[in-house]
Amino acid sequence: MRGGIMFKQSTQRKPSLQRRNLAMATWEGIPSVIFQTLLGGQFLTGFLLYLGATSGELGFVLAITTFVNIGQLLVAYLIQKIRSRKWAFVIFGTVQRVLWGATGLAPFLFPQQYWVAAYIGFYVSAFLLNTFVGMLWNSLISDIVPARVRGRYFGIRNTILNGLGTLFMFIGGMLLDRFPGGQGFLYLYIVAWICITANIATFFFYPDLPFERSRETGFLPMLKRPLKDRSFIKATGFIAGFLFLQNLVVPMYSYVMLELLEINYKTISLLNVTQTVFMMGSFYVWGNLNARYSNRRLLLWTMPLIALAVLTWGLISVFPALPVLFLAHILFGIGVGGFNQLAFNFMIGDTPKAERPMYMAMYSAITGVASFFGPLIGGQMYEWIEHWPKWTQVFGLQLVVGILMIVLAMTFGRRILRDT
Structure with a gap:
């Protein structure tokens, strides 16, 4: 008691440093997912077509993002030499975001005949740098998120971010419908640049945690460590x-629906949104299950769901196409939502720190x-x-691939992904 007034001790506690770091990682993802939604997917395809890209150029852009992941082998060695993961992440992340956003400047900086080449140049440069950014982020986030809450945390985070991505997918589509052509894409890039700026600002709030370095000092000895881990290599090879198999048919869904089933863009968008909604809902469920079961076991559980989604296309032979497609997209959303989340947890949780x-x-x-x-x-x-009966293209190839996926999961998968 002082001066006749009793000061009560506050019952509210400040959030711990760990909780603040977890919240920060979620806030950082918000502007990131918004600008990636507006610059990727259907908007990337539309913008490239607006610039005058051919189907071959479009295919190259869509494929390059996964192929450059090979470069991460060198990046994994190089980051052992840096002093601070945080500041390397800030520098590379900033340049990568700026290069990705610069794809929208192609019509302003170059003559029309060079628009596509300029876009590809900026885009490929951004994703080459993304091999550094992705590796640094994965390394940081694996130390920020404690193993005991990893499943639930990423379940909640992925649900929030995918919900925002779906919302801005709608907003971006409405904007392009309202302002077709260059004006609509200009507005998309303005919003994207605002989010890129906000995203770069959030990088500075990441903690600079101590880095437990590899005991190996040379590139080849370091490369051999995972290669000698039979359990890891077998699991990765199987995945x-x-x-x-999955990518033999799933990326061709839009082609089948547009060209063979003659479904309009609005319906296809609704199918994709339905898939995303069920994928979002599955994140939390898979996250809770991950608190009880191992990453490997749950990964195996997702595979029959994904295979069943592919096999469901065969029902088009006896039922109307639209209900079958909705069911296939729902199953795929649930399965692939769990697969992506659990594969990430396997990568950062089931490996030596x-x-x-x-x-x-x-x-x-x-x-x-x-x-x-x-x-x-x-x-x-x-x-x-192409010249075979139409049913072989609509669902025949999917049936063959779906059966192979089931067989692979139930034979090799049960042995390789068993708990160790």
Whole structure:
């Protein structure tokens, strides 16, 4: 008691440093997901077509983002030499964001005949730098998020960010409908640049945590560490094989719906939004399950769901196409939501901490190559069967691939992804 007034001790406690770091990582993701939504997906395709890109140029841009993951093997070695992960992340992240945003400057800086080449130059440069940014972020976030809450935290974070991504996908589409052509894309890039600026500002709030470095000092010895880990390599190789099969047909869904089933863009957008909504809902469920079961076991559980989503296309032979497509997209959203989340947790949680950068790089390189060649071969397969009966293109190829995915998951998957 002082001066007749009793000062009560506040019952409210300041959030711990760990909680503040977790909240910061979520806030950083908000402007990031908004600008990536507005500069990727259907908007990337539309902008490239506006610039005059051919289908071959478009295919190259869509595929390059996974192929450059091979570069992470070198990055994993180089980041062992830096003093501060945070400031390296700030520098590389800033330049990468600026280069990605600079794709929108192509019509202002170059003559029309060079628009596509300028876009590709900025875009490829941005994603080459993204090999550094992604590796640094994965390394930082694996230390920021405690293992005991990793499943729930990423479940909640992914739900929030995917919800925002879906909202801005709608907003961006409405903006382009209202202002078609260059004016609409100008508005998209203005919003994207605001978010890029905000995203760069949030980088400075990341903690500069101590870095447990590899015990190896040379590149080749460091590279051999994950290669000698039989359990890790077998799991990564199996996941890459599953992704290869998945990418033979899934990237071609839009082609099948537009060209063969003659479904309009509005309906396809509704199907994609439905898939995203169910994927968002699944994040929290998979996150809670991850608190009880291992990453490997849950990864295996997601695979039959994804395969079933592919097999569901066969129901078009006996039921109307639209209800079947909604069911296929719902199952795929639930399955791939869990797969992506659990694969990330496997990459940062089931690997030795000191060697984690090279482990993550090896995983990204192997699965990146599979994800690169899957769509290329899948597109070629559709050309091979172009003159076959229509049903073989609409759902026949999906049935074959779906059966192979089920067989792969139930044979090799049960042995390789068992708890260790």
